[in-house]
Amino acid sequence: MGKIRDDMDQRLIDAIDKHGWQGMSVASRADEPDDGPAFCYSIGFETSLGLPNVIIFGLRTNVMHGMLWQVFDALKAGRTLEDRSVWPEPLEGYKCELRAVHRTNLVSDYFGYGLWYHERYLERTDPYSAFQLFWPGVGEKLLPWEEGCHEDVIAAQPRLDLPHKDLH
16 A cells, blocks of 8 residues: 555545545635536545446535435445446436546546545556536436536536536
8 A cells, every 4th residue: 555645644544444435525616716616526436346436516515425425325235337327316306327537537636635545545557437426407307418407507517528628
């Protein structure tokens, strides 16, 4: 195992050892209009489940963290991660969809601590991978790529499943 740099690293390792994963939340900053929406991603799915991690954008941190718990529990019970698979579990009454994150978006801006854990702490040489969980709008229940989806829902969820140059 790689070198632990500080107390934060140790807390991350301890949480993964205890719970099987750790959620990393990144808040948007009101003073930075181009900062993008808040997001939360898992760290440790590759260790505890042998599966890629998952990232969610644009909801309250506690909601995104709860959704990641739902995903973790479903995966632990035998559910698989498949590109474009529909997931009703994370938000009861709404169909969410998992999409594989394009390799050009597997960057520290989105997965900083996850990349450190994978490459530096676990010392893995295989490529880091992740899935993005998309959620629908409350009223129309449409996903960001579906016609008629509300602009706020689209803006809250950058399309990491698309090559970086195509992000909107």
